[in-house]
Amino acid sequence: MPDxxxxxxxxxxxxxxxxxxDPEAFxxxxxxxxxxxxxxxxxxxxxxxxxxDLTARTFHQALGSINRYIDQGVPFAAWxxxxxxxxxxxxxxxxxxxxxxxxxxxxxxxSPAERPxxxxxxxxxxxxxxxxxNRQPEERQRLLILKFTERLSNEEIGRLMGRTESxxxxxYFRTLKALKADLEARDW
Amino acid sequence: xxxxxxxxxxxxxxxxxxxxxxxTPHLTDGLPSLLAxxxxxxxxxxxxxxxxxxxxxxxxxxxxxARQQQAKRLLALPTYAAAxxxxxxxxxxxxxxxxxxxxxxxxxxxxWGAAAAGSAVSLVSILTYVVRRQHHRPAASA
Numbered sequence: 112m113p114d115x116x117x118x119x120x121x122x123x124x125x126x127x128x129x130x131x132x133d134p135e136a137f138x139x140x141x142x143x144x145x146x147x148x149x150x151x152x153x154x155x156x157x158x159x160x161x162x163x164d165l166t167a168r169t170f171h172q173a174l175g176s177i178n179r180y181i182d183q184g185v186p187f188a189a190w191x192x193x194x195x196x197x198x199x200x201x202x203x204x205x206x207x208x209x210x211x212x213x214x215x216x217x218x219x220x221x222s223p224a225e226r227p228x229x230x231x232x233x234x235x236x237x238x239x240x241x242x243x244x245n246r247q248p249e250e251r252q253r254l255l256i257l258k259f260t261e262r263l264s265n266e267e268i269g270r271l272m273g274r275t276e277s278x279x280x281x282x283y284f285r286t287l288k289a290l291k292a293d294l295e296a297r298d299w
Numbered sequence: 300x301x302x303x304x305x306x307x308x309x310x311x312x313x314x315x316x317x318x319x320x321x322x323t324p325h326l327t328d329g330l331p332s333l334l335a336x337x338x339x340x341x342x343x344x345x346x347x348x349x350x351x352x353x354x355x356x357x358x359x360x361x362x363x364x365a366r367q368q369q370a371k372r373l374l375a376l377p378t379y380a381a382a383x384x385x386x387x388x389x390x391x392x393x394x395x396x397x398x399x400x401x402x403x404x405x406x407x408x409x410x411w412g413a414a415a416a417g418s419a420v421s422l423v424s425i426l427t428y429v430v431r432r433q434h435h436r437p438a439a440s441a
Contacts (some may be wrong), residue, residue, distance in 0.1 A: 132372070133358055133369075134360050134365030134366045134368075134369055135315060135362075137361065137362075137365050137386065138358060138362050138365070139398075140360055141357070141358060142358070145349060145354060145357075146346070147348065149347070149349045150346055153347050154344060159350075162349075163349065163350075163353050166353075167328065167350065167357050167360070170357065170361055171360075171361065174361055174365055174368065175364075175368075188365065188409055199304065225381075229431070236339070237339075237343050240339055240340070240343050241343060243344075244340075255340060255344060256344060258343045259340050259341050259343075259344035259345075260345070260346050260347075261346075262346070286335060287333050287415055288333075290336060291329065291332060292331060292334075
């Protein structure tokens with residue numbers, strides 16, 4: 112068993128294998144993936160409290176099931192995203208608002224340099240954009256979060272979503288066009 | 300994570316889209332507004348960091364659960380053997396702490412020896428009983 116300080120140097124496949132029996136290895140997997148999973152959930156639920164709750168549940172569920180995890184050559188994060196996605200879906204279902212996050216929940220803040228009226232207008236536009244994103248199919252929302260929040264390339268997104276790079280590129284372009292059309296229809 | 304600016308990423312991608320040599324005209328229609336939209340998206344969906352307290356608490360809680368899970372696996376050996384994915388762990392004789400017991404149970408010479416000793420004790424008991432009865436009978440008849 113390696114020195115816990117050396118976990119940071121281990122490649123993911125080895126780390127996942129170790130994490131099945133070694134708590135410290137799972138701890139390293141957690142540290143590597145926390146922010147991306149938190150970001151994904153945060154932008155699906157729109158508030159810190161629910162994001163923290165669902166992030167904690169995602170990692171606890173992953174810990175409980177890691178012995179059944181089979182490495183299929185895709186990033187470990189893809190498995191975590193799937194758990195997170197299911198929990199977010201259950202969360203929305205339980206609240207009776209599948210896919211649609213309440214605008215009241217969205218924690219938005221304008222730039223500190225903005226004047227109050229500018230900040231108000233900016234927030235209004237952000238809310239409209241957020242609302243338009245929420246009207247998109249779940250797959251498109253996921254793509255936008257991975258692209259803008261995670262800043263992943265089309266190839267990386269493809270590996271996480273089980274699609275080819277070119278299909279992600281095409282989906283991204285269609286998503287932008289759909290968002291634009293949606294916003295224009297509402298005089299954005 | 301070595302992330303470059305999303306504004307650069309999306310702008311670069313759209314700069315490619317805008318190249319007339321590589322894209323058909325319909326893709327470049329309304330490109331400035333799409334570019335503006337990607338900037339708005341980058342602004343709205345900026346990465347957020349979880350609170351430091353939350354990060355630390357969750358790490359602590361996960362480590363505690365992982366250690367508890369590890370202890371349960373070591374105690375519940377059938378479960379451990381079934382859940383363990385590696386051939387070494389799936390073989391109960393290789394589970395730490397079980398190798399000595401496995402050696403005793405698995406060693407057939409030890410089993411045969413114990414059986415032979417048990418049989419010998421029984422035989423000696425029967426012989427002793429028979430001899431004693433024979434000694435008591437003449438005394439009783441006299």
